[in-house]
Amino acid sequence: MIYVDDDAAGANDGSSWENAYNFLQDAITTATGGDEILVAQGIYKPDQGIGITLGDRRASFRLNSGVTIKSGYAGFGESEPDIRDVGLFQTILSGALTAMT
Template sequence: MNWRMTRYTYWMVLAVLSFGPEAAGATWHVDDSNTSAPWTGADWDNPFQYLQDALDAATAGDTIKVAQGTYHPDDATQNHTEGDRSETFLMQSGVVIQGGYIGYDNESPPPDTRDWELY
């Protein structure tokens, strides 16, 4: 009986662990009105200024939150030539991009406020 109980417990623990939630990906922030460093992208206080920088940092499972503004693929801190109209955004597979955020320089409403018709 003890052996059966141990085996049953083992399989139950294995089943519970196999259906557990996956680790959440990182969330990156982008706001083109952030003209002063640091541009870590980790939060609305230090968002990336350029969308391509967030795309370069993101990996599958991550989310990129983009504040109101105009973003060009030739704007980035590395490996891009400003004014090059042949540049394109280099997308990452499995990365979610969400737009319509008010952004980091607004205290009211909070920067995570999302309304894609207004922002």
């Protein structure tokens, strides 16, 4: 499993909720067939991640074959981070690119 949480403050290597990637693109880049990406509540944009230019209009979420994304987890900082409730812990994949300043 690969973990993603925009609030995680650890190593950001995707190995746990504490060390979750902050950006979904980073998890997608490392995922291979059969991997599950667990995504905590938050808003995730395709132009955020290592080596990606903010505001890049070509940015999109593209999964490798066989990769599964599951969203709606409580995530880092919650007493039970593995609780999944898609109504309560909303995960939004937004096409609104990050504004460049």
